[in-house]
Amino acid sequence: MTTMTQPADQQVAGGPLNDAQTQLREATTILGYDDGLHAMLAAPRREVTVSIPLRRDDSRIELLTGHRVQHSLTRGPAKGGLRYSPDVNLDEVRALAMWMTWKCALLDVPYGGAKGGIRIDPRQYSQAELERVTRRYTSEISPLIGPERDIPAPDIGTDENTMAWLMDTYSAQQGHTVLGVTTGKPVSLGGSRGRATATSRGVVQVALAALRSRGIDPAGATAAVQGFGKVGRYAARFLAEAGVRVAAVSDQYGTTAASAGLPIPAVEEHVDATGSVVGFACGDQVDDLLTLDVDLLVVAAVEGVLHAGNAAEVRAQVIVEGANGPTTPEADVILQDAGRLVVPDILANAGGVIVSYFEWVQANQAYWWSAAEVEAQLADRMTSAWERVSEHAARLDLPLRTAATCLAVERVAQAHLLRGLYP
Numbered sequence: 352m353t354t355m356t357q358p359a360d361q362q363v364a365g366g367p368l369n370d371a372q373t374q375l376r377e378a379t380t381i382l383g384y385d386d387g388l389h390a391m392l393a394a395p396r397r398e399v400t401v402s403i404p405l406r407r408d409d410s411r412i413e414l415l416t417g418h419r420v421q422h423s424l425t426r427g428p429a430k431g432g433l434r435y436s437p438d439v440n441l442d443e444v445r446a447l448a449m450w451m452t453w454k455c456a457l458l459d460v461p462y463g464g465a466k467g468g469i470r471i472d473p474r475q476y477s478q479a480e481l482e483r484v485t486r487r488y489t490s491e492i493s494p495l496i497g498p499e500r501d502i503p504a505p506d507i508g509t510d511e512n513t514m515a516w517l518m519d520t521y522s523a524q525q526g527h528t529v530l531g532v533t534t535g536k537p538v539s540l541g542g543s544r545g546r547a548t549a550t551s552r553g554v555v556q557v558a559l560a561a562l563r564s565r566g567i568d569p570a571g572a573t574a575a576v577q578g579f580g581k582v583g584r585y586a587a588r589f590l591a592e593a594g595v596r597v598a599a600v601s602d603q604y605g606t607t608a609a610s611a612g613l614p615i616p617a618v619e620e621h622v623d624a625t626g627s628v629v630g631f632a633c634g635d636q637v638d639d640l641l642t643l644d645v646d647l648l649v650v651a652a653v654e655g656v657l658h659a660g661n662a663a664e665v666r667a668q669v670i671v672e673g674a675n676g677p678t679t680p681e682a683d684v685i686l687q688d689a690g691r692l693v694v695p696d697i698l699a700n701a702g703g704v705i706v707s708y709f710e711w712v713q714a715n716q717a718y719w720w721s722a723a724e725v726e727a728q729l730a731d732r733m734t735s736a737w738e739r740v741s742e743h744a745a746r747l748d749l750p751l752r753t754a755a756t757c758l759a760v761e762r763v764a765q766a767h768l769l770r771g772l773y774p
Contacts, residue, residue, distance in 0.1 A: 399419050497529070561671060580652075662682035
């Protein structure tokens with residue numbers, strides 16, 4: 352028997368956790384909170400790291416590492432995605448859990464924030480291996496999760512099948528089916544209609560509102576979308592359907608662009624056939640999608656793609672964060688000074704957690720909504736949040752990110768203060 356192990360998890364200097372903590376410190380300073388309250392808001396409530404032994408299809412044993420962080424439980428059970436990526440580390444998961452807390456609070460969803468991750472490249476593993484990884488991870492963290500405790504959902508590298516395995520494993524341990532332990536499941540297993548495209552719909556709804564706030568008619572606007580996965584693909588589709596000319600899209604392998612606008616349905620067919628946007632017959636290669644001369648830039652890939660080294664080169668008037676944490680604090684300052692409008696992740700990509708909440712409600716009631724009902728409720732929540740954040744930013748002369756973070760942090764802090772300290 353051959354045993355393989357991954358390198359030990361390492362703390363990352365700077366990175367997403369530093370960005371999240373910087374944003375929180377700015378908000379608590381503006382709100383006038385003392386160091387004790389800041390410390391409570393900054394620290395995760397609970398976190399666990401687990402070892403995941405995997406028997407590969409060729410009988411080798413490989414040891415993987417997984418994490419689950421519950422940042423806050425003050426406003427309700429924890430909620431957050433589960434990602435499979437070779438770049439997963441504990442600090443990243445801590446940052447993502449914190450951002451989930453602010454996102455849920457900003458949208459007034461009765462959850463706290465959580466996040467999970469396994470350091471694995473899912474492209475290098477069979478479906479059977481991924482199922483074994485998911486089931487073992489679920490069994491390791493099962494004491495921490497549940498409909499009233501912590502509800503995972505899909506993220507990078509995971510999908511509805513992953514959630515079905517997680518739900519089944521947890522249910523087997525409980526001795527009965529527990530549909531509400533996770534969201535993002537197949538519709539036939541209690542998933543919500545509209546969940547797969549919810550994040551993208553929310554991104555596009557606020558993107559169109561942001562363009563209009565800058566006096567740009569979406570019907571004549573141009574856009575570039577970085578990332579063509581769960582969020583970027585459907586964001587590009589919905590932007591095109593709204594009349595926006597999508598001039599470029601990219602994935603981890605490269606970029607395809609067309610100044611006259613890409614035929615997004617054809618790009619999707621190409622991706623389904625080849626696995627990448629690269630090589631699309633009607634598109635051209637460009638060096639850097641992030642710096643294209645377009646009205647709207649949707650960043651829907653990973654954290655930290657806009658940073659001090661490239662932010663000054665961004666020419667889009669509106670930047671919408673479809674990914675979590677794609678803009679560093681240094682880049683925020685540069686973009687703000689250049690007059691760019693950045694719609695922050697905790698507002699822009701909140702559609703996923705909103706419809707996850709709808710799915711959780713439906714599962715707990717065993718009553719399922721129509722797609723039209725889901726989309727109407729989603730649009731109402733996103734529009735209300737956009738208006739609330741925009742008004743707060745204008746009234747206090749704050750960037751949208753700072754305004755959104757202050758509103759969210761204040762809501763969580765109020766809940767802390769109302770509940771008091773035990774004992």
